[in-house]
Amino acid sequence: MTTPAPDIFDDIIDSLKRRKLAGEEAVVLAPDTLRALFASPKAVRSPIPPRPAPRTPRRTDQPVAGSHMPPPSAAAAGFAPPRVSPAPDVETADWDTLVKMVDDCVRCPLHKTRTNPVFGEVNREADLLFIGEGPGFHEDQIGRPFVGPAGQQLDKMIQAMQFTRESVYITNIVKCRPPGNRNPNDSEARVCLPFLKRQIDLIQPKAIVLLGAVPLQFLMGKTGITSLHGKWLDYQGIPVMPTFHPSFLLRSPARKKEAWEDLQLVMKKLGKDPGETLRRMRAGR
Numbered sequence: 001m002t003t004p005a006p007d008i009f010d011d012i013i014d015s016l017k018r019r020k021l022a023g024e025e026a027v028v029l030a031p032d033t034l035r036a037l038f039a040s041p042k043a044v045r046s047p048i049p050p051r052p053a054p055r056t057p058r059r060t061d062q063p064v065a066g067s068h069m070p071p072p073s074a075a076a077a078g079f080a081p082p083r084v085s086p087a088p089d090v091e092t093a094d095w096d097t098l099v100k101m102v103d104d105c106v107r108c109p110l111h112k113t114r115t116n117p118v119f120g121e122v123n124r125e126a127d128l129l130f131i132g133e134g135p136g137f138h139e140d141q142i143g144r145p146f147v148g149p150a151g152q153q154l155d156k157m158i159q160a161m162q163f164t165r166e167s168v169y170i171t172n173i174v175k176c177r178p179p180g181n182r183n184p185n186d187s188e189a190r191v192c193l194p195f196l197k198r199q200i201d202l203i204q205p206k207a208i209v210l211l212g213a214v215p216l217q218f219l220m221g222k223t224g225i226t227s228l229h230g231k232w233l234d235y236q237g238i239p240v241m242p243t244f245h246p247s248f249l250l251r252s253p254a255r256k257k258e259a260w261e262d263l264q265l266v267m268k269k270l271g272k273d274p275g276e277t278l279r280r281m282r283a284g285r
Contacts, residue, residue: 090194091201095124098198102175107191110176110184116143120171120199127270128163129205130154131196132172132245133214134184140177145170146246153246154211161263162272169203171196173218189218200235207269208238209262212245230262241266 088097102119105111118135121144130146138148146154158165174184174192184192196219200208210216213225220233225242233240243262244255264274 090198093198095202098195098202102195105175105192105195108176108188110174110178110188113179114176115140117175118143118145118172118177119175120145120169122166123169124203126167126169126203127206128161128168128266129200129203129208130158130168130170130211131208131215131219132170132211134172134174135177136181137177145172149250150246153250157246157259157263160260160277161267162277169199169205171199173215183214184218189214193218200238205238207266208235208240209266210240210242212248214245216242229258230265232265239269241269 088101090098090101093101099119102117105117111117114135118139132146132150135145136148136150138151139145145151154170155165158168173189173196175195176192178184178188210219213223216222216225216228219235220240220242222228222233225244229242229244231242233242241262244252244259249256249259267274267277
C-alpha cells in the first residue's frame, strides 16, 4: 500500500469541496484514505473526555451556574409584599387602640347583629369600676352602657355612694348586645374578656363592683350571686364586690336593701361615710 503524500490532507479537502460544489451529497472514503488522514500531522485529535461524575441533584434554593438570576433572598425581596406592621396585642394596647379594636371586632357572631359596640365610659382614671353583663336594646342603639331603665337604677346607686356617673367607669363583660337581651354565652364572653381585662389594667381602679351573676362568673370564675354578694373577692390585687344587677333590683325591689348594704362596704373601702348619704337624703340633697 502506498503511503499518501504529506499534503494529502489538503488534497482530500480540496477534492471534497469540488464534489460538494458539483452537487454530491456524500462521499465514501476508502479505509486506507481514512487511516492516512488520521495519521496526518494536520489532523485534530480530540482527547477522550473523562467519564463525568454522577450528578448531584441541584438544590432548588441555589441559582443555576451561569445564570443572571439573583440569589433567592434577593429575588424574594424584589417580589415580596410590602412589610405590614403586626396587629396590636390587646394586652399592650393603649386606650385609643383598644377602642378601635372593639369597634372593628368580628371575633364572635355578636358583631353581625349589633347596631353599635358599647366600649364603656367615662372616667379612665376612676377609683371605682362597675361591670355589667352586656349591652341591652337602648345601649346598642346609642353605643353607651346602662342608659335604659337599668341605667337609671345604676345612676341612683352611684349617687347614693357619693359618686357621679362622670367620676366612675362603667362597662360590661361583652361589648355587643346579645340578641333578645339574653346573657352572653361562654364563647362570646371568652373572646371579649381580653378587652375588659385590658380596661382594668389601664384604669387600675381601687375597687370593682360586679353587677350580677354574669360578671361574677366570667371575670372571677364563680357562681352564686345570691350567696356571694356582699363578700369581698380579689382580682389581681383589686378588691371586688359582687352585688345584684340593677335590672334584677327593678324586678325585685325587696332586694334593694341587701344591695345597699353591699355598696356601703365599697364606700367604706374607698373612704366614704355611708352615714353622709343618709344625712343628704334627709336634707333633701
